[in-house]
Amino acid sequence: RSREMAKLTQLIDNEVFQAYATYATIVLLKMMLMSLITAYFRMTRKAFANPEDTASFGKGESAKKYLRIDPDVERVRRGHLNDLENVVPFFGIGLLYALSGPDLYTALLHFRIFAGARITHTFAYLIPLPQPSRGLSWAVGYAVTISMAYKVLKTALYL
Amino acid sequence: RSREMAKLTQLIDNEVFQAYATYATIVLLKMMLMSLITAYFRMTRKAFANPEDTASFGKGESAKKYLRIDPDVERVRRGHLNDLENVVPFFGIGLLYALSGPDLYTALLHFRIFAGARITHTFAYLIPLPQPSRGLSWAVGYAVTISMAYKVLKTALYL
Amino acid sequence: RSREMAKLTQLIDNEVFQAYATYATIVLLKMMLMSLITAYFRMTRKAFANPEDTASFGKGESAKKYLRIDPDVERVRRGHLNDLENVVPFFGIGLLYALSGPDLYTALLHFRIFAGARITHTFAYLIPLPQPSRGLSWAVGYAVTISMAYKVLKTALYL
Numbered sequence: 001r002s003r004e005m006a007k008l009t010q011l012i013d014n015e016v017f018q019a020y021a022t023y024a025t026i027v028l029l030k031m032m033l034m035s036l037i038t039a040y041f042r043m044t045r046k047a048f049a050n051p052e053d054t055a056s057f058g059k060g061e062s063a064k065k066y067l068r069i070d071p072d073v074e075r076v077r078r079g080h081l082n083d084l085e086n087v088v089p090f091f092g093i094g095l096l097y098a099l100s101g102p103d104l105y106t107a108l109l110h111f112r113i114f115a116g117a118r119i120t121h122t123f124a125y126l127i128p129l130p131q132p133s134r135g136l137s138w139a140v141g142y143a144v145t146i147s148m149a150y151k152v153l154k155t156a157l158y159l
Numbered sequence: 160r161s162r163e164m165a166k167l168t169q170l171i172d173n174e175v176f177q178a179y180a181t182y183a184t185i186v187l188l189k190m191m192l193m194s195l196i197t198a199y200f201r202m203t204r205k206a207f208a209n210p211e212d213t214a215s216f217g218k219g220e221s222a223k224k225y226l227r228i229d230p231d232v233e234r235v236r237r238g239h240l241n242d243l244e245n246v247v248p249f250f251g252i253g254l255l256y257a258l259s260g261p262d263l264y265t266a267l268l269h270f271r272i273f274a275g276a277r278i279t280h281t282f283a284y285l286i287p288l289p290q291p292s293r294g295l296s297w298a299v300g301y302a303v304t305i306s307m308a309y310k311v312l313k314t315a316l317y318l
Numbered sequence: 319r320s321r322e323m324a325k326l327t328q329l330i331d332n333e334v335f336q337a338y339a340t341y342a343t344i345v346l347l348k349m350m351l352m353s354l355i356t357a358y359f360r361m362t363r364k365a366f367a368n369p370e371d372t373a374s375f376g377k378g379e380s381a382k383k384y385l386r387i388d389p390d391v392e393r394v395r396r397g398h399l400n401d402l403e404n405v406v407p408f409f410g411i412g413l414l415y416a417l418s419g420p421d422l423y424t425a426l427l428h429f430r431i432f433a434g435a436r437i438t439h440t441f442a443y444l445i446p447l448p449q450p451s452r453g454l455s456w457a458v459g460y461a462v463t464i465s466m467a468y469k470v471l472k473t474a475l476y477l
Binding site: 011012015017018019021022024025028029031032034035049050052053055056080081084087088091095 | 234237240243244245247248251252254255258259260287288289290293301304305308311312314315316317318
């Protein structure tokens with residue numbers, strides 16, 4: 001077993017893989033933060049999606065009025081879904097990219113720009129900043145993922 | 160090739176990685192189950208999202224009335240989206256965690272609690288159980304993922 | 319470091335893993351394409367979700383009318399969400415499957431059928447084709463993922 005562990009440790013000891021692990025974890029944690037922000041807005045705006053969530057506000061009509069759609073909650077939820085749509089491809093393609101033997105400098109460049117773009121995107125969505133802030137930050141993250149996909153397919157293409 | 164295969168097999172022969180593979184597959188299958196439950200409710204409640212899905216009920220107005228939003232269908236869909244929002248970070252961070260060399264006992268503890276929490280969350284959402292059942296099961300899964308992320312960053316941080 | 323790199327390269331040099339990397343990248347790119355199609359429909363149908371996205375159409379009521387729900391945009395968004403619900407399990411279970419030592423022919427069969435099914439699903443959703451085109455293509459992708467999950471659990475089960 002200790003020899004197998006050694007092999008595993010070699011993966012996580014690789015600098016490119018460490019950089020991938022770091023930035024993938026950061027953007028996944030950032031995505032998870034959206035759940036907390038949604039919960040915060042649901043509670044401060046008193047806008048819930050499930051009858052059982054409003055039970056503590058009383059019974060009948062007095063609770064029912066909190067089953068409603070709030071624009072601030074919906075904004076965070078759109079930001080969360082946009083994260084899912086973009087962080088999932090980054091995680092998947094990024095993992096394969098990290099295993100495709102890029103040089104450390106290029107890999108770090110990809111990971112850092114993606115993480116920066118997604119953090120900017122979140123601020124642009126939640127504040128919100130005037131367009132094209134959100135559109136541009138989305139496009140930068142998208143382009144980084146496409147660039148990594150190109151490297152994966154160039155290295156590993158097997159149809 | 161057989162030597163390469165041997166290397167791969169070493170990954171899947173590692174007990175921590177086997178445990179990860181088992182629990183990751185279980186929670187992904189559980190998430191997939193939500194699609195079947197949605198389909199079941201759409202058909203029994205006759206509530207569809209696409210005109211082409213109601214074509215078998217006849218033409219014109221008689222079919223159009225089945226293009227509607229049903230609270231039971233929406234409840235399953237919210238549970239499904241919540242799975243995506245939480246199972247994706249578990250899968251991603253959990254994979255990196257499994258490669259960061261945790262001891263088997265600690266890793267199993269994380270994986271088992273997460274899987275138990277998400278299965279509880281699904282029952283709490285679909286029955287539905289009174290709060291804070293759903294909130295607590297969500298929080299437990301969330302905390303497990305944060306704990307794994309901490310271990311990944313402690314082991315692999317490379318900014 | 320070069321010895322570690324060699325280990326990593328062995329993973330990406332494995333033919334099953336190369337096939338996985340190729341098809342996983344293809345279906346993730348296909349999923350990413352849904353973002354561009356959504357943006358295209360939002361712009362041509364002039365149907366936006368955020369006030370800041372309509373600012374270029376003027377101020378006040380003249381811009382507000384573009385904050386609306388359009389059936390074509392919603393169709394693409396449903397297709398995108400369906401991709402997330404199905405491509406995420408394929409990516410996760412497929413990765414573990416690729417590491418579980420399947421033979422190359424069987425693995426390629428799984429990956430090719432899944433990719434074909436999801437591409438068909440997208441056309442069936444967007445054109446749209448009459449049912450059961452979309453339902454069947456969804457079911458084929460689902461069945462492929464279940465089949466891979468079975469192999470993973472048979473190889474790696476560690477509860």
